[in-house]
Amino acid sequence: MINPTQKKITPHIPSKYHFFLWFGYFVINFVRWGSYFNDYLYSLKSNLVEFTIHIPLTYFHIYYLIPKLIAKRKFAAYLIAALGSLMVVYIARTELNLLLVTSNIWPEAIGAQKAYSFNHIVAVTIGEVYVVALVTAIKLTSEWIYERKKNESLKELQLQTELKYLKSQIQPHFFFNTLNNLYYLTIEKSEKAPDVVLKLSEIMQYILYDVKEPKIGLLNEINYIQSYLELERLRHGDKITSEIQIEGNIDDINIPPLLLLPFIENCFKHGGKNNTMVALDIKFENAKNEQLIFSATNNFNVNTTKEKKFGIGIENVKRRLELLYHNNYSLETKIIDNTFNVLLKIPIV
Template sequence: MFQRIKDAIKIDDNNNFSITIRHHVIFWLVYFLFTTFRWGSYFDDYEYAFKTTLLGFAIHMTLCYFNIYYLMPKFIYTRKYVTYAITLIASLFFVLMLKFNLTYFLVSSNVWPEGPEVTTTLTLNYAIEMMLGELYVVTFVTAIKVTFDWIREHKRLVDLEKLQLETELRLLRTQVSPHFFFNTLNNIYSLTIEKSNKAPKIILKLSELMRYLLYETKQKRQSLTKEIICLQNYLDLESIRYGDQLKINVDISGEIEDKEIAPMLLLSFVENSFKHGANKSIGEVNINIDFNVIGDFLHFRISNPIATEKNNNAIKTEQGGIGIGNVKKRLALGYEEDEYHLDINDNGKEYVVNLKIKV
């Protein structure tokens, strides 16, 4: 029990709701002064009130701490309610006998001056009143302790949930880079097999992208301008790969400066447009991308035709992938419900993504 008290009164710099030794001192000091002046005014005898309060003060403190740091952890938290009730009643009776004898021999033979009559023996009415009075103090102190424990536990759960969300969000984000590099390296491999002159340019662009993705995407939000540049570098890579077969139209409107977005969030949509469009087509492919900032929101739209692979000479589609499921999880974890709206339309001929997101 004493170790629990010691732990409880230890100052915890990391928890704003910790009960420190200062809180204990203030509480009991206020209680002592209030009780002394209350009964001193009632009896018009502050010396008597001081003596009785001082005597009861030690009893109150002992019983309260015994209850909240021993009885409750041992019986309430282990659901031994009957045992707890019996032990608490026995403790109240022991305190009653102790208080009666201390008052009788140290303060006054009339142990209950506020009672209906002079009381010099242990009567039933006196016993009930004293035990109820002690129970009142114990209940009040216990309520304070339980409230602080609930606040501290609630804060711990909120912090734990936040940490879990941040960890999951970080994991989802780190899945994008390996996936992107895997696809790009596959592209380079295909071009080197063909001994294409495009391979050196792709390697150089990939180096620039790797520098950005590895060193500038660790924070929760990234500059929208940098994200658009990252996407443009990705599109340049794909343009080198596909040549005249690929037509990309990018339109940017609104004020994009000083706007921020979750890093690498839009990249998955762009990758997805190649997965369902250019990678499965042997003809000309048009991909349209619009960035439109209105107020505090970015209206992002990307569309591409949905083609089917017509023969075995078509460019091979990448294996696996993180895809839209990753994006949806990142949106749910990184933004409030009113901070984004995602709409995906697949009519069999065209794949269209509309994302409204706070920036």
Template structure:
């Protein structure tokens, strides 16, 4: 009968409830009369041997208490079960979405690096083995070390350093990368591949779309339970690239924003994105305790 309540068929529920109550009273009356005593209502105001209106109403009210109590328990248990099912489903969906967002990271970087490896191999450059080694280390980390929800900050920084080494090899002298680390990075954890997206974005739009010398500044500062991270790069020099930057650079950033929303509480991070004096600056304060 609770299913009728869930389906909002209240009239049907009341009708079936009354029929059930009357049936129970009728069965109780006959069993008492035949098996126990002809006085079926010894606690009542009168001695009856036939089904009466007073007896029926009194018994139905008594049975209603029992049915109401049992129904309340049933509905409560169903509510708890459904709430758990919905919670587990939401958790599963969030985890699936996080995995999907992580899987979107850096595909174009790998393609670009493989193209560079091919070019260097054709030229029989001495850089080829070093690039292959760095790329294999980076791919191993991305494939096998990022499955958990959190990764040590040390490993994340090591991954970023491998990424930067590859970019330095690719771009030679025209690229200047300054990375600063201050504070204690021991025993600190962060969502994997979170910071690399910001750095990759700075190379995609600050290096690949500029000519000549390009400077990238990256800063890691640990203070208490929080990491203060920043990365800055020049805006694309060519006008058409500036337009494309405004339209496309947000893809990776939006990815990270979504991951932050899914993986952290609002008080655990603060993201700031600014364009000042033709310098694109990203700042992230995030809990790493």
């Protein structure tokens, strides 16, 4: 769905810009020819006649001939229509000038020149073509800018749609895993099951209501991670140990929601099988107010690598990172001495 607050992009050029264009062009011509002949009254009258012709011809060209003929590749019809319109314009302009302005139809020419002579026809036609070409160039440029903005808007919309889809994938992925844990506890008739339900409801409130914005406070995300760790402790008890370290001031740092949890889930995927201990160290660092450095280290259970995995979390995060930060991020995952290590660096913006 398109954001209703997003500025609408339209190919329509407001009427005021049409007025400013023609008024500015008229003033330039009026001053130019008035100064050239030292006769501003003549310049005013001749330009009034000529602009009365320029404007209809130009709009006929850009709003009819181009979309109806050129755009449909009817080049022969366009050439005939363009030449015919120039012929009509020449006759109308010449007769109006003779009737309303002066009998000297071409005062700037060398020697006496008559109307309907070859030289006069060529001169008037070239002048009209110049005006039409200038305004057509402006029109085509505005349409090119419109198309570029529209494509950028569509690209941005596609990006936001994909990001929303990726974020929505994390939610059922997380709930599926948590419900599996709850099912395990209910099978064992564990007294911890009600606590799991309560903690799950807190996290559901966070996911359903607090992560609708493109970015949230890092402290909120950390609280969410702590709630997830408490859920795992409810299931595994003393087999789960974790420590969260924070270096630097992170109060004002915002990140995309649900970006880091898949890495935490992955730690339990690697370390939490066969009733083994899970030791998890998590660290957040504000590096000179330029980068947020997130690292997570946990003991690694080699047997889990042999199992088929259906998780979507890590691949989901990688795609979100690409869309959000392009090449301006760093993500490393590696195994060192039976420990699984994650190191993520993203810009602070």
